[in-house]
Amino acid sequence: MFPLIKEIFGFVPGNAVSVRGWVRTKREMKNLVFVEVNDGSCFNGIQCTFNREDSLTAETENALGLISTGTAVIIRGTLAESPASGQKVEVRSDGIEIVGAAPTETYPLQKKKHSLEFLREIAHLRPRTNTFGAVARVRNRLAIAVHEFFQSNGFQYIHTPIITGSDAEGAGAMFQVTTLDMEGLAKSGKAPDYSKDFFGKWTGLTVTGQLEAEAYAQALTRVYTFGPTFRAENSNTVRHLAEFWMIEPEAAFASLEDNMALAEDFLKYLFNAVLKDCAADLGFFDAHIEKGIIGTLELVANSKFGHMTYTQAITELEKGGPFEFKPYWGCDIQTEHEKFLAEKVVKGPVIVTDYPKEIKAFYMKQNNDGKTVRAMDVLVPRLGEIIGGSEREEDLGKLEKRITEIGLNKADYEWYLDLRRFGTVPHSGFGLGFERLIQYVTGMVNIRDVIPFPRAPGQAAY
Ligand code: 4AD
Ligand code: MG
Numbered sequence: 111m112f113p114l115i116k117e118i119f120g121f122v123p124g125n126a127v128s129v130r131g132w133v134r135t136k137r138e139m140k141n142l143v144f145v146e147v148n149d150g151s152c153f154n155g156i157q158c159t160f161n162r163e164d165s166l167t168a169e170t171e172n173a174l175g176l177i178s179t180g181t182a183v184i185i186r187g188t189l190a191e192s193p194a195s196g197q198k199v200e201v202r203s204d205g206i207e208i209v210g211a212a213p214t215e216t217y218p219l220q221k222k223k224h225s226l227e228f229l230r231e232i233a234h235l236r237p238r239t240n241t242f243g244a245v246a247r248v249r250n251r252l253a254i255a256v257h258e259f260f261q262s263n264g265f266q267y268i269h270t271p272i273i274t275g276s277d278a279e280g281a282g283a284m285f286q287v288t289t290l291d292m293e294g295l296a297k298s299g300k301a302p303d304y305s306k307d308f309f310g311k312w313t314g315l316t317v318t319g320q321l322e323a324e325a326y327a328q329a330l331t332r333v334y335t336f337g338p339t340f341r342a343e344n345s346n347t348v349r350h351l352a353e354f355w356m357i358e359p360e361a362a363f364a365s366l367e368d369n370m371a372l373a374e375d376f377l378k379y380l381f382n383a384v385l386k387d388c389a390a391d392l393g394f395f396d397a398h399i400e401k402g403i404i405g406t407l408e409l410v411a412n413s414k415f416g417h418m419t420y421t422q423a424i425t426e427l428e429k430g431g432p433f434e435f436k437p438y439w440g441c442d443i444q445t446e447h448e449k450f451l452a453e454k455v456v457k458g459p460v461i462v463t464d465y466p467k468e469i470k471a472f473y474m475k476q477n478n479d480g481k482t483v484r485a486m487d488v489l490v491p492r493l494g495e496i497i498g499g500s501e502r503e504e505d506l507g508k509l510e511k512r513i514t515e516i517g518l519n520k521a522d523y524e525w526y527l528d529l530r531r532f533g534t535v536p537h538s539g540f541g542l543g544f545e546r547l548i549q550y551v552t553g554m555v556n557i558r559d560v561i562p563f564p565r566a567p568g569q570a571a572y
Contacts, residue, residue: 116152118189119199125189129156129201132212132238133181135221136174143174145206147185150243153390157192157200158185164204173206179221180212180238226559233563233572241399244391245560248384249548255383256336256357256544259376265332265359270319272338275311276522278321279471283343284314285352315340318541319358321473321526324502327360327537328529334359336544344567348556349445349493351545353565360539366475366484366501369538370461373488373497374415376542377459381411384551392552400492400553407551409458416456420465420482423447426455442469448487448494459490472512473526474500475536486540490550499540506530 118127131149138144141162148155160166160174177183187203194200214220218232219239229236236242257267273287289308295301304312319335326333339356359372384392385407396404418426420443427437427447435444443451443462452460464477465485474483488497503509509530513520520527548560558564563572 114151115147115149115154115156118156118201119152119154121189121199123189123191123199127187127189127201129158129183129185129187130209131155131183133177133179133183135179136177145174145177145183145185145203147183148238148243150237150246153240153244153247153394154197157194157197158187158203158206159200160203160206166204170204170206173208176208176211177206178212178214178217180217180219181208182210182212183208226556230556230558230564237562240394241554242559244388244394245548245552245554246562247391248388248552249544249560251384251388252380252544252547252551253336255380256334258383259379260332260334260359263332263372265334265361266326266330268323268326268330268333268335270316270322270335270337272316273309273313274316275309275313276321276526277314278316278318278473280516280518281317281341281343281471283341284317285340285342287313287315317341318356320360320539320541323358323360323539324526324537325529327362327539328533328535331363332359332361346567347445348558349546349549351557351561351564351566354557354561355544357542357544358539360537362535362537364501364538365536366463366486366538369499369501369540370415370417370463370486373461373486373499373540373542374459377488377497377547378411380547381407381551385411395552395554403551403553406491413458415488416458416460417463418451418456418460419463420485423451423462426451430454440466440468443487445494448489449491452489452494453491457491459488459496462487462489467512470500472516472518473502473509475503476508476512484538488540492553493546493550496546496550497540497542499538501536501538504530504534504536506534 112130115131129147131147134146134148134155136145143160145158146155147158184207185203186205187201189199190202192198192200219235237246277284290302317339319337323333323335336357338353340353392404424437424439430450433446437447463486464482466481467483470483470485474485476483484501486499487495490496513523545557545560549557554560558566
């Protein structure tokens with residue numbers, strides 16, 4: 111393969127090079143023409159300089175007249191030390207080939223600054239902007255860092271199903287998967303018979319891979335999943351997607367305390383990976399999206415996360431405010447409360463534990479007080495919840511009782527209960543929302559801007 115621009119930046123001046131990419135800008139000054147070309151391999155584009163005093167060919171002059179922002183080009187020349195500030199090298203160019211034109215009259219991305227709202231309407235072209243190129247590179251680095259972290263800590267990567275029959279969070283927010291003739295059924299007025307459906311039962315898109323990960327943790331000890339997750343909640347917010355990616359580690363013989371330590375080490379590893387390897391992209395976010403983000407990440411990577419119980423959190427919230435939703439013991443902590451705890455009380459990430467069992471999922475380990483469960487949420491400034499997890503109930507009797515109490519269909523969970531019948535052990539895990547992580551690291555406000563093609567209520571273009 112030909113060298114990418116990020117590789118060309120490392121070449122020794124004097125080398126012959128050819129640059130492939132898309133024109134960002136073209137500027138003319140006296141006898142010089144400057145063409146900045148970007149190929150997305152790194153934040154910076156490379157400057158290609160054409161000097162008319164070097165008697166350019168008619169073809170080159172012609173092509174220089176035709177190129178504009180967005181044109182795909184191949185430029186040939188010699189790498190040279192650059193007299194301009196802000197770049198070490200440039201390409202003294204003598205040939206340019208237009209590979210694909212991008213007519214100025216119709217190409218939507220011009221040199222001016224476009225709003226994020228406008229760019230959301232052209233999600234297929236927005237990766238060509240500084241912001242979305244940087245988001246894509248940070249996303250890529252974080253995805254690989256997830257694997258690095260778990261692989262070096264003895265966790266094995268497993269793939270959990272996307273189509274499933276179980277509503278593992280018990281929240282009733284699943285997308286249905288069916289091959290039944292829904293239109294025909296509606297016309298005939300008949301109720302759907304799911305025993306005749308493709309899988310012979312009702313199925314939907316998974317809301318979590320946790321229950322299946324638990325099965326593998328009880329065999330491989332430490333596992334993790336990293337895959338797409340679907341929630342049909344009608345949440346039109348800047349932190350909810352209908353399709354998002356989740357990382358879910360699950361560890362046998364692990365307590366809630368082990369789980370909290372794992373979550374903290376994991377997040378710090380991820381922050382350090384981008385600080386080290388995405389300096390130029392983070393520099394952009396710091397300058398244009400969220401001032402001080404680099405300093406914040408450095409600080410967080412080097413300080414202990416705060417800890418408090420739900421009960422302590424409620425006490426803090428009752429002292430604070432004003433809030434839209436008045437907090438009280440037993441309430442579901444709202445985003446505004448989460449942000450208050452992280453931003454005002456702890457001034458950094460905080461892990462809140464031991465929530466009332468009524469507001470958490472059936473599988474969480476019950477505390478002896480009969481009221482709370484061994485849940486943990488990691489809350490961060492600007493966003494609120496970024497991780498949700500728990501120690502799991504390993505006691506068969508307690509788990510069966512909870513399933514019945516909540517009104518879930520026990521028959522659906524028999525396989526899961528088997529895990530408590532055979533070789534049950536204390537175990538714990540959590541889920542990190544991958545897009546929320548990217549929001550936290552980049553400072554991007556809207557979750558729809560950190561995933562290439564967002565799916566949200568009323569939005570499934572591309
Ligand atoms: O807190 P949640 O619902 O936890 C679970 O699904 C557990 N089964 C995880 C586990 O213990 N293995 O979701 C986990 C995380 C949240 O903290 C949040 O970061 C993210 O997933 N998340 C979403 N991200 C984007 N859009 C949504 N609609 C999200 N719902 C949850
Ligand atoms: Mg949660």
